Amino acid sequence: MAPDKDSRLAKKARLVSLVIAGTMVLWIGAQWVGSTLGLTTRYAVLFDLLALAAFVWALIVIYQIWRARQSS
Template sequence: MSGEGDHSDSTQMRLAAVVIAVAMIGWIVLQWIGKEYGWAPRWVFLVDLAAIGGFVWSLLVTWRIWRRKNG
């Protein structure tokens, strides 16, 4: 049973890592596109909020896995 939980945890950690990477790369690219095309600040702020959402989600997933392993 422990092996199954470890597999689930590693899958969730991998997903969290992918979300962090995509959020960061997407944020950088969309900031650059916004600057090039002169997007209104409210749209650029929306991109910021989406990136923050991805980071917070990844943090919560990582924290939950850490608590499960240490608690």
């Protein structure tokens, strides 16, 4: 595999790891703030759906990285 391609895949992998970690921290924080402030469950579901969207995006990018590494 070319060094340029390796560095691009490594950059993508770092971005995915930051998105996953950041999503978990923000999701846990949103759940805590929601329960502390007594927000309705509609907001909890909204936070859950936003976190789910971030995880689906991360899964798609991880699959792309995996496919790129398999093809070379």
